[in-house]
Amino acid sequence: MTETAVQTGFNQDAFDAFLAARDEPAWLSDLRRAAWEKFLELPMPSRQDEEWMRTDIRLFRLDRFGFPAEAEASQLDQAEEGLLRQGVEVGGHTVAVDSRPLASELSDRLREQGVLFGALDELVREHGDLLRPHLLARAVDPFQDKFAALHAACWSGGTLLYVPRGVEVEEPLHQLSLLSAGGVELGHTLVVLEEGASATLLAESASLDPEAAGLHCGAIELLVGPRATLRYVNLQNWGTGVWHFAHQKALVDQDANLQWTIGVLGSRLAKVNQHVALVGTGARAQVNGVMFSEGRQHLSYHTLQHHEAPHCTSDLLYKGALQDDSRIVWRGMIKVDPGAQKTDGYQRNDSLILNREARADSIPGLEIEADDVRCTHGATTGRVDDEQIFYCRTRGMTRNEAVRMIVAGFFQQVSDRIPIESVRVALGEAIARRIREYE
Amino acid sequence: MIAPNTNRTNESMSNTETLKITDLHVAVEGKPILCGASLTLRRGETHALMGPNGSGKSTLGLAVMGHPAYEVTSGSVELDGVDLLELDPDERARAGVFMAFQRPMAIPGVKMADFLRHATTNVRQPDRKEGEELIPMREFRKELRGKMEQLKIDPEFARRYVNDGFSGGEMKRAEILQLAMLQPKFAILDETDSGLDADAVKLASASIAEIRGGEMGILIITHHERLLEHNRPDVTHVMLGGRIVETGGPELAEELHRDGFDRVRADHPKAAAQEAELEKLQKEEAVG
Structure with a gap:
C-alpha cells in the first residue's frame, strides 16, 4: 500500500472554517468543538462491535464526503412537495437541500402563539438561551459513537419545533429534507413540547437523484413535556445510494403521549438507533414502523423502550416486507428500571419475505429490573404463500394484484394505528409501487 | 364415456x-x-361428484382452476x-369458472369487502388492467349488503379479514357469498357442507339454489345428501382411484348415500386397485 494520506472532507481545516462562519452562541461552539475532538478520537464502528455485528460498513468511505456545499437556487426548482403533504392543510412547512434551509413557512396564528418552527441553525442564534437546556443535552448523547460525534460537531440546517406551554397546534407541520447527488445531510431535528402542548410533525426525506450516492448523518430529539401530546411521523425515502446513520431519541414526561411512526423505504444502508425513554410517571409511547426493502438495501434498526418511571406504557409494532436481496435487521429491547413498577411494555416485529434471497433478522429482548410489570414481545417471519396467491387468482386477480393485496394486508395492522390519512395513503402507495412483478 | x-x-x-x-x-x-x-x-345443470376420500374429487376441481x-x-x-x-387461473375466473374451496385461504389484513370488490370488478370486466378503476365503492357496498341480507349473513362479515380466524362454518358462508357476488357460469363446490351442522347445511343448500337461478352450471362435491336437498342432481358421477367410473341420475347419489361405495369397488376392480395403490403411495409419503 502506498502512503497517500487520504484527505477527508471532514478535516480540521474544514471544521475550523465551518465553525468560524457560523456565528453561533459560544456554548454551541464549545459543544461542537468537544464533539469534534471525540469524532477524531473514536474509531469507525466495526463488526467487532456488538451493535454492528450484522451491519457491514466496510464499503463506506467517509473521506468521499465533506461539509455540505451551498445549495444552489436551481435545486429548489427540483424540490418536490413530498409525499406526506398531499391533501393536508399544514400549519407550517420547511424545505432543505443538503442541510441548507431553502424555504420555511409558519402560519401567523401559530407564530403569535409563540410556536417556533423552521431551520434549527437559524433559530438557535435568536433563541439560544431557550434551546440550550434541550439541544444535545437531554436526549441524544453527542459522544456516543463516531457518527453521533460527527453529527454533533458538524450539524447544520435542521428543524426546530418548539410549542409553548398549553398551546395545541391542530394543523400538522411538514418538514422535507432533500439530498443532492453526492450530497451530505447533517440535519438535526429538535422538537420541544412544553407542558400540556400538542403538535403533529410530518417529516420526510428524499433524494433529488434516486440512485446517486449521499450521506445522511443525523439525529432526532423529541422532548415531550408533562401532559403534552406529540405525533411524529418520519418517512425515510432517500435514494438507493445513500448511507444513513442516525441517533433518534424521545423523552416522554409525566402523563405525556408520544406516537412515533417511522416509514423506512430508502437508503443503501441504514443504521438507526431509535430510543424512547419514558421518564415521567404515566407516560405513554406508541411506536409504529413500516419498512420495505428491495435491491441490495440493508436496513438496521435498533429500538429501545426504556421505562425509567412507573406506570408507563410503551407499545412498539414494526412491520417489514422484503424483496430481492435486501436485508432488514431489527433488534429491539424493552428495559425496565428497578423503580419502574406497573410498566406495560410490548414489542412486536413481523417480517414478510417476498422472495427467497431476502433476509430478515428479528431479535427481541427484555431487560427487566422491576418485579411488578407486564412485558411481552413477539416476532414472526413469513413468506408470501403460493396458496394465498392461487386463492386470490381464482377470484380473478392477477398474480401481481394478489401479491400487492397480500402485502397491503400484511401492513394493515400497523396502518390501522396511524391516524393521519395522508401518511397511510403515502406509505401504502409507495410500497405498492415498489412491489415487483414476480413469476 | x-x-x-x-x-x-x-x-x-x-x-x-x-x-x-x-x-x-x-x-x-x-x-x-x-x-x-x-x-x-x-x-x-347440477352434477354431483361423489367418491371416497382420496379418489381425486378435489384434484379435479383444483386442476380445472x-x-x-x-x-x-x-x-x-x-x-x-x-x-x-x-389460461392463467385469474383468466379462468374471468372466463366464468369458480370454485368454492374446502379449506379457503386466509388473507390477513384484507377486508372481505375490499377483496370482493376487487374480485367482482375483475370478473365482470375481464379486460380490466391492474390499476384501472374498480366498481364504485357506494354502488358495490349496496350490492354486497343486499346479497348478504339475502343469504342471511351478518353485515359485520364485510369488515372482517378474508377467512382470518373464521370458523369452518363461516368460511363456507364466505365462499357462498363470493359465489353470489361473482355469478360464474360454472361453479365447483368442494364439500361446501363439511364442518357445518344440520341447520347450516340446510341454509347453505337453499342459498346455493337461490344464487344459481336457472343459469349456473354447478358441480357439487359432497358426502352428504342434505346439500343436494335443494339442488337435486341431474347427473351423478362416481369417482374411484382417479377415474370417473359411473355416471347416473339422482338415484345414484341416493344409493351411494344409503349404501356407501362397496358395490362401486366391486363393480370396478381396476379402479379399486388403483385406489389401493394411491392410498399406499400417500401412506409412504406420510411415513417418509
Whole structure:
C-alpha cells in the first residue's frame, strides 16, 4: 500500500472554517468543538462491535464526503412537495437541500402563539438561551459513537419545533429534507413540547437523484413535556445510494403521549438507533414502523423502550416486507428500571419475505429490573404463500394484484394505528409501487 | 364415456354453454392422481361428484382452476369451446369458472369487502388492467349488503379479514357469498357442507339454489345428501382411484348415500386397485 494520506472532507481545516462562519452562541461552539475532538478520537464502528455485528460498513468511505456545499437556487426548482403533504392543510412547512434551509413557512396564528418552527441553525442564534437546556443535552448523547460525534460537531440546517406551554397546534407541520447527488445531510431535528402542548410533525426525506450516492448523518430529539401530546411521523425515502446513520431519541414526561411512526423505504444502508425513554410517571409511547426493502438495501434498526418511571406504557409494532436481496435487521429491547413498577411494555416485529434471497433478522429482548410489570414481545417471519396467491387468482386477480393485496394486508395492522390519512395513503402507495412483478 | 341423461339444454347450445372435461390426467410432484376423468356440465345443470376420500374429487376441481402444483399430463378442459388449460387461473375466473374451496385461504389484513370488490370488478370486466378503476365503492357496498341480507349473513362479515380466524362454518358462508357476488357460469363446490351442522347445511343448500337461478352450471362435491336437498342432481358421477367410473341420475347419489361405495369397488376392480395403490403411495409419503 502506498502512503497517500487520504484527505477527508471532514478535516480540521474544514471544521475550523465551518465553525468560524457560523456565528453561533459560544456554548454551541464549545459543544461542537468537544464533539469534534471525540469524532477524531473514536474509531469507525466495526463488526467487532456488538451493535454492528450484522451491519457491514466496510464499503463506506467517509473521506468521499465533506461539509455540505451551498445549495444552489436551481435545486429548489427540483424540490418536490413530498409525499406526506398531499391533501393536508399544514400549519407550517420547511424545505432543505443538503442541510441548507431553502424555504420555511409558519402560519401567523401559530407564530403569535409563540410556536417556533423552521431551520434549527437559524433559530438557535435568536433563541439560544431557550434551546440550550434541550439541544444535545437531554436526549441524544453527542459522544456516543463516531457518527453521533460527527453529527454533533458538524450539524447544520435542521428543524426546530418548539410549542409553548398549553398551546395545541391542530394543523400538522411538514418538514422535507432533500439530498443532492453526492450530497451530505447533517440535519438535526429538535422538537420541544412544553407542558400540556400538542403538535403533529410530518417529516420526510428524499433524494433529488434516486440512485446517486449521499450521506445522511443525523439525529432526532423529541422532548415531550408533562401532559403534552406529540405525533411524529418520519418517512425515510432517500435514494438507493445513500448511507444513513442516525441517533433518534424521545423523552416522554409525566402523563405525556408520544406516537412515533417511522416509514423506512430508502437508503443503501441504514443504521438507526431509535430510543424512547419514558421518564415521567404515566407516560405513554406508541411506536409504529413500516419498512420495505428491495435491491441490495440493508436496513438496521435498533429500538429501545426504556421505562425509567412507573406506570408507563410503551407499545412498539414494526412491520417489514422484503424483496430481492435486501436485508432488514431489527433488534429491539424493552428495559425496565428497578423503580419502574406497573410498566406495560410490548414489542412486536413481523417480517414478510417476498422472495427467497431476502433476509430478515428479528431479535427481541427484555431487560427487566422491576418485579411488578407486564412485558411481552413477539416476532414472526413469513413468506408470501403460493396458496394465498392461487386463492386470490381464482377470484380473478392477477398474480401481481394478489401479491400487492397480500402485502397491503400484511401492513394493515400497523396502518390501522396511524391516524393521519395522508401518511397511510403515502406509505401504502409507495410500497405498492415498489412491489415487483414476480413469476 | 359420459352422456348426461338430461334434456334440459338443447343440443345446439352444447358446444358454447358447457364446461367439458375430457380424459383428464393430473399428476402432483410426478405422481398420477387423476387417471382419466371426463364429464360435461351444461349451464343450468347440477352434477354431483361423489367418491371416497382420496379418489381425486378435489384434484379435479383444483386442476380445472389451474392450481400450479397440479400438472395436467393429458386431456382437456374447455369452457364454451375455449381451452381453459391455456389460461392463467385469474383468466379462468374471468372466463366464468369458480370454485368454492374446502379449506379457503386466509388473507390477513384484507377486508372481505375490499377483496370482493376487487374480485367482482375483475370478473365482470375481464379486460380490466391492474390499476384501472374498480366498481364504485357506494354502488358495490349496496350490492354486497343486499346479497348478504339475502343469504342471511351478518353485515359485520364485510369488515372482517378474508377467512382470518373464521370458523369452518363461516368460511363456507364466505365462499357462498363470493359465489353470489361473482355469478360464474360454472361453479365447483368442494364439500361446501363439511364442518357445518344440520341447520347450516340446510341454509347453505337453499342459498346455493337461490344464487344459481336457472343459469349456473354447478358441480357439487359432497358426502352428504342434505346439500343436494335443494339442488337435486341431474347427473351423478362416481369417482374411484382417479377415474370417473359411473355416471347416473339422482338415484345414484341416493344409493351411494344409503349404501356407501362397496358395490362401486366391486363393480370396478381396476379402479379399486388403483385406489389401493394411491392410498399406499400417500401412506409412504406420510411415513417418509
